[in-house]
Amino acid sequence: PQLIRLADYRPPEFLIDAVELCFELDPEHTEVSARLSIRRNPAVGQANGSLRLAGEGLELLALALDGQPLPPDAYRLDEQGLTLWQVPERFRLDSRVAIHPARNTALEGLYQSKDILCTQCEAEGFRRISFFLDRPDVLARYRTTLIADRKRFPVLLANGNPIERAELPDGRHRVTWEDPFPKPCYLFALVAGDLECVEDRFVTASEREVRLQIYVEPQKGERCAHAMQSLKQAMRWDEVRFGREYDLDVFMIVAVSHFNMGAMENKGLNLFNDRYVLASPQTATDEDFAHIAAIVAHEYFHNWTGNRITCRDWFQLSLKEGLTVYREQEFAAGLFSPSVQRIRDVRFLRAQQFPEDAGPLAHPVRPDSYLEINNFYTATVYEKGAELIRMQATLLGPESFRRGMDLYFARHDGQAVTIEDFVRCMEEASGRDLGQFRRWYEQAGTPELSIWGGYDPTAQTYTLHVRQFIPPTPGQLVKHPLHLPLAIGLLGEDGRELPVWLAGEPEPPAAGTRVLEVTESEQHFVFVGLDARPVPSLLRGFSAPVKLKDDLTESDRLFLLAHDPDGFGRWEAGQGLMQDLLLRLVADPKASLPAEFIEAFRHALRAKADPALIAEVLTPPSEEELGEQMAVIDVEGIHRAHRLFGTELGRHLREDWIAVYRDNAEADPSVLTPEAVGRRALNNLALAYLMRAGNPEGLELCRMQFGKGRNLTDVLAALRLLVERGGDDAEAALAEFYRRWSHEPLVIDKWFAVQATAPHRETLVRVVTLLHHPAYDPGNPNRVRSLIGAFAAHNPICFHAADGAGYCLLADQVLQLEPLNPQLAARLLKPLIRWRRFDPQRQALMRAELVRISKQGARSPDVFELVSKACS
Numbered sequence: 001p002q003l004i005r006l007a008d009y010r011p012p013e014f015l016i017d018a019v020e021l022c023f024e025l026d027p028e029h030t031e032v033s034a035r036l037s038i039r040r041n042p043a044v045g046q047a048n049g050s051l052r053l054a055g056e057g058l059e060l061l062a063l064a065l066d067g068q069p070l071p072p073d074a075y076r077l078d079e080q081g082l083t084l085w086q087v088p089e090r091f092r093l094d095s096r097v098a099i100h101p102a103r104n105t106a107l108e109g110l111y112q113s114k115d116i117l118c119t120q121c122e123a124e125g126f127r128r129i130s131f132f133l134d135r136p137d138v139l140a141r142y143r144t145t146l147i148a149d150r151k152r153f154p155v156l157l158a159n160g161n162p163i164e165r166a167e168l169p170d171g172r173h174r175v176t177w178e179d180p181f182p183k184p185c186y187l188f189a190l191v192a193g194d195l196e197c198v199e200d201r202f203v204t205a206s207e208r209e210v211r212l213q214i215y216v217e218p219q220k221g222e223r224c225a226h227a228m229q230s231l232k233q234a235m236r237w238d239e240v241r242f243g244r245e246y247d248l249d250v251f252m253i254v255a256v257s258h259f260n261m262g263a264m265e266n267k268g269l270n271l272f273n274d275r276y277v278l279a280s281p282q283t284a285t286d287e288d289f290a291h292i293a294a295i296v297a298h299e300y301f302h303n304w305t306g307n308r309i310t311c312r313d314w315f316q317l318s319l320k321e322g323l324t325v326y327r328e329q330e331f332a333a334g335l336f337s338p339s340v341q342r343i344r345d346v347r348f349l350r351a352q353q354f355p356e357d358a359g360p361l362a363h364p365v366r367p368d369s370y371l372e373i374n375n376f377y378t379a380t381v382y383e384k385g386a387e388l389i390r391m392q393a394t395l396l397g398p399e400s401f402r403r404g405m406d407l408y409f410a411r412h413d414g415q416a417v418t419i420e421d422f423v424r425c426m427e428e429a430s431g432r433d434l435g436q437f438r439r440w441y442e443q444a445g446t447p448e449l450s451i452w453g454g455y456d457p458t459a460q461t462y463t464l465h466v467r468q469f470i471p472p473t474p475g476q477l478v479k480h481p482l483h484l485p486l487a488i489g490l491l492g493e494d495g496r497e498l499p500v501w502l503a504g505e506p507e508p509p510a511a512g513t514r515v516l517e518v519t520e521s522e523q524h525f526v527f528v529g530l531d532a533r534p535v536p537s538l539l540r541g542f543s544a545p546v547k548l549k550d551d552l553t554e555s556d557r558l559f560l561l562a563h564d565p566d567g568f569g570r571w572e573a574g575q576g577l578m579q580d581l582l583l584r585l586v587a588d589p590k591a592s593l594p595a596e597f598i599e600a601f602r603h604a605l606r607a608k609a610d611p612a613l614i615a616e617v618l619t620p621p622s623e624e625e626l627g628e629q630m631a632v633i634d635v636e637g638i639h640r641a642h643r644l645f646g647t648e649l650g651r652h653l654r655e656d657w658i659a660v661y662r663d664n665a666e667a668d669p670s671v672l673t674p675e676a677v678g679r680r681a682l683n684n685l686a687l688a689y690l691m692r693a694g695n696p697e698g699l700e701l702c703r704m705q706f707g708k709g710r711n712l713t714d715v716l717a718a719l720r721l722l723v724e725r726g727g728d729d730a731e732a733a734l735a736e737f738y739r740r741w742s743h744e745p746l747v748i749d750k751w752f753a754v755q756a757t758a759p760h761r762e763t764l765v766r767v768v769t770l771l772h773h774p775a776y777d778p779g780n781p782n783r784v785r786s787l788i789g790a791f792a793a794h795n796p797i798c799f800h801a802a803d804g805a806g807y808c809l810l811a812d813q814v815l816q817l818e819p820l821n822p823q824l825a826a827r828l829l830k831p832l833i834r835w836r837r838f839d840p841q842r843q844a845l846m847r848a849e850l851v852r853i854s855k856q857g858a859r860s861p862d863v864f865e866l867v868s869k870a871c872s
């Protein structure tokens with residue numbers, strides 16, 4: 001495969017103004033006719049007269065230029081596309097190709113999911129549908145006609161508005177759709193099938209009525225209410241927060257059960273993995289409900305950040321993804337609690353993005369080269385990208401940031417632009433210089449920020465010294481200091497917020513959070529007017545995506561855990577305490593939990609606070625996060641320490657956990673209010689601690705909770721704990737759960753995942769057995785992820801078994817899946833890539849499997865790119 005570089009970007013030599021597509025749909029054999037109105041791009045000087053179109057796996061049936069069939073010597077056809085040797089300045093190109101959706105296991109282009117035909121074109125799937133300039137900076141108007149058997153495919157959908165329908169004499173019917181907004185081909189979509197439609201309406205701020213439709217497999221309509229409500233909330237939110245209205249007469253969501261990722265923002269016709277649409281309290285957990293709201297909103301928000309304004313090239317992917325994740329996070333913060341939302345986003349960043357940024361796949365938020373663009377839909381491009389937007393919002397303040405967004409929408413509507421264009425809008429609207437800030441987009445690696453403080457009682461000043469260090473990453477050995485917002489508070493003895501008063505300022509500001517700006521590799525800030533040493537609350541709200549090393553003492557952290565007025569700050573202080581303790585336990589299994597520590601967490605548990613926040617505060621950093629803190633990841637030590645910690649905190653706080661459980665147990669299982677969701681989270685955490693402490697009452701409660709079976713959050717939490725404990729109870733519960741839900745694939749996915757993540761010696765054998773279970777289906781990405789993905793990514797102790805059996809299992813599966821679905825295979829492979837972080841024996845075993853994959857497989861650019869980066 002060929003390396004694509006940002007530095008080689010050239011504007012397109014040709015433009016396509018209008019596209020007329022006609023599909024004669026059939027799963028075995030679909031014919032696609034395309035009429036393209038092409039003209040030379042006036043902005044580009046004449047090169048040679050030839051035109052190159054991308055096309056893969058297309059069987060060419062006919063080709064004509066301005067109505068004249070082209071003789072074979074007028075063009076060349078190869079594996080990757082079509083070259084026309086001589087073309088005029090402006091012309092019409094008609095092509096007709098055949099494709100085979102039912103054979104498309106890669107789920108890219110036009111494919112079949114059960115009885116539904118659907119498409120996925122981002123990033124480069126359109127070239128599997130028709131010959132085209134498959135690049136995001138070619139924007140065209142589309143008119144799409146779909147023809148299919150009326151019985152098998154009563155619903156025919158494409159982007160835009162339907163403009164014509166007809167019955168055909170041969171039992172087929174025809175629908176034509178027109179999308180008035182020019183778009184790149186990656187936003188093209190069509191759907192054909194027998195689908196149930198749930199309909200609602202939304203009146204926009206300027207009083208236009210929009211029809212909202214969610215299409216699902218028959219009989220699943222009842223489970224769309226939450227997605228529909230989330231959609232309406234998102235539409236309103238975008239109007240209020242960013243002044244963005246929806247622009248077509250109809251907005252459609254289609255849920256299918258075979259999908260490589262979460263969802264896709266095709267213009268006016270979003271396609272979803274059905275796990276992010278379908279939900280009822282019996283079949284989806286509270287976490288699923290939250291994901292649905294977030295993803296429905298995310299895809300909807302793309303209508304402005306991604307569709308109306310799109311990317312010039314795929315290196316700019318974070319222009320739409322980072323910005324849209326930021327918008328999604330802000331929306332979600334308003335649904336529940338902002339602190340809890342921020343905590344979850346930070347946990348995700350630390351667990352997913354930090355390791356990526358520290359390993360062989362580290363890349364800048366705007367990468368400078370790739371082999372396979374599908375490998376760059378990463379936590380760095382998405383979540384770190386969102387952090388970069390958040391930092392700009394923090395540096396500019398809410399009003400300037402909003403002005404910057406307004407300018408961005410006004411100036412670039414209808415264009416394909418770059419990250420640079422976005423940052424320039426932020427600069428112009430605020431008058432600020434973001435020159436140094438731009439480095440965040442270019443430099444990979446997580447900065448380490450060291451902060452230490454000193455109090456001078458005579459001068460009554462407190463000085464914070466700040467140093468930043470950005471570790472080298474592949475291909476980037478030298479780094480330059482970054483510009484970052486450092487939000488801090490200073491707390492007095494009683495926990496009161498003090499003014500953060502910088503030396504040299506005539507007046508103290510109001511007490512509370514203040515944003516300092518760090519720009520140098522080493523810098524200090526002097527605060528005045530302090531008659532005692534304050535306790536600093538640092539990096540409030542995680543104001544920059546850095547690894548913070550501070551000199552706070554254990555008693556400072558205990559103080560912050562109890563007193564920081566900022567909920568995020570209390571959580572962070574608790575995480576710091578737990579992390580230190582867990583790492584001590586890794587080094588010395590006999591280390592014990594200090595009494596002050598237990599009391600502090602007892603206090604946190606009894607606090608009159610949001611139960612969801614309490615649950616977060618009492619949840620320790622994950623095993624993955626702890627591993628990140630160690631020079632060599634001690635798989636067994638971390639697992640043992642984690643268990644021990646759970647057992648001990650369960651034991652010491654036993655009475656409190658029982659009390660918490662009793663207080664919260666009566667919550668109505670069908671209620672989804674933030675209050676009820678928070679109570680369930682806290683309740684299930686209590687149950688987990690009681691079970692880990694081996695408490696007989698815990699086991700009794702767990703059995704009862706499983707038996708009630710009215711709410712999946714509760715049932716699944718109980719099932720997970722029973723399975724973690726093992727034995728007859730576990731087997732009985734698994735059998736019972738399967739019996740009850742065997743007709744419900746999304747619930748059965750969870751049944752697979754619970755078994756794949758059980759931390760037992762036998763788990764590997766069980767996973768191998770489950771590969772032969774009648775319900776296992778390598779053709780369904782959700783199923784594969786729930787078994788293989790869950791095992792490799794969320795069961796560290798089993799996946800990293802010392803004999804290498806876990807690695808071997810994963811490699812076997814990657815090799816089997818690669819020819820079918822390379823994108824899925826590449827994603828699954830990722831846990832092997834961090835081999836350098838483990839001990840020499842494990843390193844050798846992991847590397848051997850990577851080498852085996854590269855020898856026996858790695859035929860796709862997806863897998864090839866990851867394996868070669870991992871081994872180099």
Ligand code: B3K
Nearest residue numbers: 122123263264265374377
């Ligand atoms: N834009 C899509 C992701 C496409 C992934 C292609 N491999 C979903 C999203 O981010 O909203």
Ligand code: ZN
Nearest residue numbers: 298302321324
């Ligand atoms: Zn997105």
